[in-house]
Amino acid sequence: MCVDAVQLLTSAAVECQKAGLRQSSMQCCFTLMKPDYRKQIADKFNSKIETMVRKSGKAKLEDAPDDMSPCPYCQAMVPDYTLVCSECKSEIPFCIVSVSIKNCVFAVVQKLLQFHDSKSF
């Protein structure tokens, strides 16, 4: 069995948990609990993943919803990390730093430069 798959699933389970993506995290954990993978989980994660699976029976497993922002073309509300607007089907430009519609570093810099230009002669 592929050790890389176990490492990737373990990392994905931990990172998804941190990001509030509980459903995605648990899917990784359930896969890791399969006998072939289970014996290859690093010791420090083994008990943590077992505990997460055991507690998952009571917990409501849902990924945290994406934040929404208006489409720059039609103003329909779309998830921040979507690449195509579901309403007008336009490709949505996203920030290459945050990979999001909002929180764009370049948009902030552009605004500052515009402000600076408007004040200078």
Ligand SMILES: [Zn+2]
């Ligand atoms: Zn749109």
